[in-house]
Amino acid sequence: MGIIVVEVMLKPEILDPQGQAVASALPRLGFTFAKSVRQGKRFEIEVDGEPTDAQLAEVEKAAHTLLSNPVIENYTVKASN
């Protein structure tokens, strides 16, 4: 059984209040490594058998229409291993 992963992140120029909140919370906890933080979504889609190119193409379509909002978000689709 295969997994196709879709990662959706806000476009770089779009404000990310959640990422900002995390970035400013980290130092308060003594974590100093972050220059900036962006928060996005991760979808794990379970498919029958090994992901096929046809499936990946379909997921690509779904990522564009349903899983992401192209106005403010970018996405990537890949078979997970």
Place this chain on the structure above:
Amino acid sequence: MGIIVVEVMLKPEILDPQGQAVASALPRLGFTFAKSVRQGKRFEIEVDGEPTDAQLAEVEKAAHTLLSNPVIENYTVKASN
């Protein structure tokens, strides 16, 4: 400038209404590939220079205490390429 990625997913036994909503929306749009969908979070943390093991260890700590809630979520930390 390096990026460390933290992925946070709900534990399998925890109800995931968002994933379920996506799973049931897909067929309505004519997408039939998904047996199930889980939705989680993805953090992109920008660090100075190439991520070091020390940094990764720190991020690991942050992932455990802040970025995820161990009661309901699992996480993975990795340097992105």
Place this chain on the structure above:
Amino acid sequence: MALDTVKHAQENPDTPQPYKELGLKDDEYASIKSILGRRPTSSELAMYSVMWSEHCSYKSSKIHLKQFSEKAVKSDALLVGIGENAGVVDVGQGYAVTFKIESHNHPSYIEPYQGAATGVGGIVRDILTMGARPIAVMDPLRFGDPGNPDTRRVLPGIVAGIGGYGNCLGLPNIGGEIVFDDTYQGNPLVNALCVGVMKHSDIKLATAHGAGNLVVLFGAKTGGDGIGGVSVLASETFSDASSKKPTKRPAVQVGDPFAEKVLIECSLEIFAEDLVIGIQDLGGAGLSCATSELASAGSGGMDIRLETVPLRDPSLSPEEILMSESQERMCAIVEPSKLKRFMAICKKWDVTATVIGEVTTGTRLNITFNGELIVDVPPRTVAHDGPVYNRPMVKPAYFDSLAPVDVPLPTTPDEIKAAVLKLMAAPNLADKTWVTNQYDRYVQGNTVLSQPEDSGVIRIDTNTNLGVAISTDANARWSYLNPYEGAKLALLESCRNIATNGAKPLAVTNCLNFGSPEDPEVMWQFAETVRGLADACLEMGLPITGGNVSFYNQTGAVAILPTPIIGVLGVVQDVTKRTSMGMKPGQEIYLIGDSGDNFSGSEWAYIHGKQIGDHSPVADLAKEKRLIDLILEGQPIFEAAHDVSNGGFAASIAEMVMRTNVGAVITLPGNLSAELLAETPGRIVVAINEANTNALVALAGKYQIPVRHVGKSGGNSLTINGAVISIDELRAANTGVLEALFG
């Protein structure tokens, strides 16, 4: 990097500038040149282009809106009038209330969630800027065909955005409207109202007085939000090979309600310690607007150091910083002696605050970037002396093709039952709970009445029980048939809605949503609407305290129905005495006001082939005034009250029955279908105890308003002239409609 300084502009008078791309006409560009005696720098061009836009300059509406002030009655209640961020009225006991409606239509169509969310954010900052604590919001909405897939795209997102932002700010949502009509398909309307309260002494104004006082920018950092247009300038400016093109600019603004919430608490603490001379929120036109308006409302001179503005996106050019519409920002004028305390409070709330300039003895707004002078203008010419157009108007051609309404008129019990159930299942009348349950109506603990009541009622003093009521209304179909009467009728319905709950009308705000002002027919609708509203307010003795105009609401050549959303605010002396629409068994039901048989613009006509009809009702202001007085004087004897509007008497009685699950037996005399389904204005339904019959009849005589006994409450069904409709049947028809469409 080639910075277009004032010096550079003087030395290169003929550099071509993209003023057209920025929406400026040839003559507008010419008058900027003559104002400055040279070509504008690209930064100045940025400021003028955005401040002289329709949205900021009201260039098409100004000459009409004048009437709101010219015709206005002198009202002692009016503490701050049109022109400030929001009007302020005296509600007694030392309290002042400010309220205003604003539109965010176009952004909400592009990105429903964020568009609606930032719409709420914007109007809340307007209210905060007056020195008030925001205490409630309302959201009049308009959508296209509920069955259209695109409505399914925009409605849930818009509703979620309004809730997502308003809930996070802790503002109870106490009312609004949801109306569907095909003309809104490519152009939904998202109007948002906010109301705030303060003590008289706390009123703040947008003014920059006192040379040496500091200009402080506080709140969110500045990003590239909402400056798509000006990027052409940036690329012009940096056109020399050496410079990198600016990175892509966001098409939509994303709201950060948490940032706004702390900004509210921070600002209120700053106001409480009286630390500001003047204050202005950053909305449309961002810093261009805030600096030029603060300066022109003050002594006139202001120096700004643009490089000190904290940026979210370091690649922003000066032009872009000036035009950025990044949300959750405020600009204050602070005396140097008070800066330390000001900064301490910002730190307490983790709010970024930066001194970006100071008020000067001069008369010019001077903006430098790393020491180089890039803006040198008389602030008034940017903020107030924009172009004014008297656009051509013509009565629309559609008036020649209007057809009288042709609808079935139920007479038998079966027909009546079918009609009522069909009506109550229409999306425009269906239960709105699926929407309103996504809004917090309890937060702050002062919500006395909210949806589905006629108005929202908020307590403002827990000891004296002083409160205010607000309703927003419009009947766009009547406005389409007669914009002059339509505007009057909307005002009257709004007055009636708050009076019904026990509030005396005090002040008016409005949001005028129309098509393109460059279309003479639309311009005529607009002018007629303004004239009607001004006349009606004059006659009703109500001041208009502010509002908003939204033009260009059209898809291709098709304009939306003219949609003047009117909000009326009233005072409730003792909120514990308010009247709701819920009946108890055994009460006598009366219909107050005359019924007519005009179905034009009614929901009954609309659900039969979307007919509109041929003529709107005519407002009888003198009579409505008497009706309002009757309603207010009758409050002590009203056990329940609900106005009659969309859906006519049938909808009103059905809503009352469902409110508390108390049935009613109704007998309507005369022309049954007209009594039941026509939407003759100037009517309300009340329930009283039998003992008060004479008192009601006496009131009717005193105010010469017909009052008719139409039935009695009780049982678990609504019976109308023999047609028995169980409450369960009513509910089944009326609820779940929106959920089925959009859930």
Place this chain on the structure above:
Amino acid sequence: MRIGVVTFPGSLDDRSALRAIELAGGIAVPLFHAHNDLKEVQAVILPGGFSYGDYLRCGAISRFSPIMESIILAAEHGFPVLGICNGFQILCESHLLPGALTRNADLHFICTDQRVAVENVSTPWTRGYTKGEEIVIPIKNGEGSFQCSDETLAELEDEGRIVLRYVGKNPNGSRNGIAGISNKRGNVVGVMPHPEQAIENLTGPSEDGLNFFASILKEMVSR
């Protein structure tokens, strides 16, 4: 009787909670998240709202506020703490209460008058109610669905630590219809419904919530 209410950045129902304490006859003491000073209060309420915008996870960031250090320490020694809505979420994130509050099953924010049953009346916050008493108080949240492991669930049920349970239709998919729970000792209670918004018939669906505040005050006196 001094009862504290903590204001976090983004708290919304803090003023309502303070008012509820006063209506019940107590002395309401505002506390600020940035100081670890509990100002001699005898019990503390973490109010509803969207602290830190509910960003990341509800309560996840507030949990690390300085004042929480003091509260966590005190709570472990029996100090009474009530978390309402966002306060409940903060208590779970702080591990003072088990489980977690997740997205409502229908993914919508829900504001409605909710009927709940008071099942545990031995906590200092609920002693004024009678066991099984049904009350109506508002819920208003987007992430009120209580989730936990089967073991935890069994433990909560067996030890009678379910304080409030939804009556009728489960509004958000909470396991076993859980609307509120307590820690083993009973001094720490978290509830999703808002008792502070049901203290006056004028502005709420009932006055059923007032007893939470009356209970703790009575408890304090009797100590």
